[in-house]
Amino acid sequence: MHDKPLTGGQALVRLLANYGVDTVFGIPGVHTLELYRGLPGSGIRHVLTRHEQGAGFMADGYARISGKPGVCFVITGPGVTNAATAIGQAHADSIPLLVISSVNHSASLGKGWGCLHETQDQRAMTAPITAFSALALSPEDLPELIARAWAVFDSERPRPVHISVPLDVLSAAVARDWSAEVVRRPGRSVPDRTVLDQVAARLAAATRPMIIAGGGALQAGAELAALSEHLAAPVFTSVAGKGLLPPEAPLSAGASLCVEPGWQMIAEADVVLAVGTEMADTDFWRERLPINGELIRIDIDPRKFNDFYPCALALQGDARLTLAGVLEHLPQVRRDATAVIQAVAGLREAVRAGHGPLQRLHQGILDRVGRALPDNAFISTDMTQLAYTGNYAFPSKAPRSWLHPTGYGTLGYGLPAGIGGMFAGGERPGLVLVGDGGFLYTAQELATAVEELDRPLVVLLWNNDALGQIRDDMLGLDIEPIGVLPRNPDFIGLGRAFGCAVAQPGSLDELEQELRNGFARNGVTLIELRHACAH
Structure with missing residues (x-):
């Protein structure tokens, strides 16, 4: 047979x-x-x-x-x-x-x-x-x-x-069984020694070097940290690169290139090394970053070398291997980082002090999130004002811990992406940050979450009963707000209907407690935080 x-x-x-x-x-x-x-x-x-x-x-x-x-x-x-x-x-x-x-x-x-x-x-x-x-x-x-x-x-x-x-x-029946024919992958290249020598020489000669790291550098955290310490160079990240340096690292400037203090600092660099980032305006919140120094780029995609930010030197290859090569070619002398560390500390203080009223409100929520969040948790976010503030104001403890739909910027990303992250191996709990508008794009995926998950997934629904960013943009342009004040459903009733545990905290203290309760529960928790309760 x-x-x-x-x-x-x-x-x-x-x-x-x-x-x-x-x-x-x-x-x-x-x-x-x-x-x-x-x-x-x-x-x-x-x-x-x-x-x-x-x-x-x-x-x-x-x-x-x-x-x-x-x-x-x-x-x-x-x-x-x-x-x-x-x-x-x-x-x-x-x-x-x-x-x-x-x-x-x-x-x-x-x-x-x-x-x-x-x-x-x-x-x-x-x-x-x-x-x-x-x-x-x-x-x-x-x-x-x-x-x-x-x-x-x-x-x-x-x-x-x-x-x-x-x-x-x-x-159709297969002519032969090819189901085990896994082809060995070619892997990624490293630039040749001459270019590595040139880059190392430029970095060694720089007086105020700075680094921008993106999602293409996620495997290169150790090499980035070593290079940063060696050069006494602050490390900025894109949103995709959040957590590449621990937030407590003295030279970690975070994802702050979207606010004035970050722009001011990067403008002082005489050499900027950009690693695995396309340097898009969706990360910088302005048309062009004020880079006054020489730009060196490391990227797997050669099309990035002569785009909106043409570079003086280009290294095409794997970020981790290329950074390791640069480190090998640097002179052994390390710089005194005292003044730079003070400047980075000043940057962090300036970012927090520069919040407007809405961002201060968000920061209060994010601080409570940070206190309640388990160390190994990840956060998946939607296109919502709370996440826009969190992109630069929330410190991620490790890479692959903050998901955001940065470039395309689609509503409805946060909840399903967070659910998908729960299947990615390990025992990491998840938190979803979503606004009332974006939540309704993909709310039906709560059914998948409740059906499939036996670990903590907490959905924090920020409900300001508005498409808040668009309303604010209309008002800023003197456009009469139209279509930005939707009538929302009973979100708590909706969460119950899907089978979620639900909570509706009346204060930030209650929010912190409900977050802790959610992370102690194996399953899905929907927490609705209303704008009026966040003050």
Whole structure:
């Protein structure tokens, strides 16, 4: 009796397992049944989301916390378009995301027959927001495409990949079993010795060197700390790089390049070393950062070297390996850091003292969050004013501990990304910071959280009964506010309906206690903090 040959869908799932995939997020549909045939016995956990956008955001959160690619399964057509917002966010923030979708039967593609879920060209819809979007024309195309996806994740700037698999390819028997054919990845390069020598010489000769580190430097925390100490150079981070230096490190300037004190300090640098950051205005909150000194850039993406901030010297390669190479080429003499440490301490004080009334309100909430937050917890945030303040005012204790949809800036990210982060291995509890407007974009994912999670996930809903940032922007431009004061549901009743534990603190003291209670509870807690109770 011969074993039945694997279908393309079954072999694809086994191949993903052999690449180390342990979790996929998705919603089964009539067009993805052959993928789901492959899941039992594969060792891959399937997490049922309540919308394909939620599946994409959960895969994004999983990737940001674990450092591994996040994977989701979606159906042809509407599944892909629903997930497209999450794909766009992952593209903007350089997150490794693998989206496997079905597509209509090969014979029908592009013919406009009116098949179920049909689009004129599905690949074209995701091509602009992925590293590549490809169509598998046979089961034997799949191992090559998956290998190419992992080459992007491991060797290039990590960005989403979308692979469309026609229904007939998913159901076809494979010609041979390629499900164990994991291709060795090429890895990342290091610049040659000459360029490392030049960079080391510039840094050694600098009198006021400073460093900006981004999400591309998340594996390079130790090397950044060593270089910072050696040069007596303050380290600023982007939002994606929060926590690269511990907040108590004397040279840690935090993610403060979006406020006046940070701008003033970076303007004094005679050499700026930018590591793994695209230096986007979404991090700086101004069109151009006042860099008056020479700029040196380390990046895996060579397109960054001559963009909005052209650099004097470029090192293309892996951030950790390249920084290690720079350290080897530096002279052994270390600088006296006393004056610089005082300047960084002054920067921190100035940031806090510079808060406006709204930011002071936020800081009071964030201080309570910081007191109640377990040391190993991560925070996932949405596009809400509380998180905008937290981006620069909340100290992260470690990398991969503060998730924010920085570049694309989509509402509805915080909750599903936080849920996805809970599946990323380890026992880390999670906190979601979300506003009343953004919460309603993806509130249905509470169903997934309650169904799947047996560890503490606390959702802190900041309810100011408004699309607060947009209202404030309208008022600032003398536009009569329209569409910014929605009628909200009973959020506590909604949380109860999903099966969450719920709380509605009446003061900051009560908030801190309810946060502690939530982190002591294995499951999902929804805490609604109303604007009037935060004073």
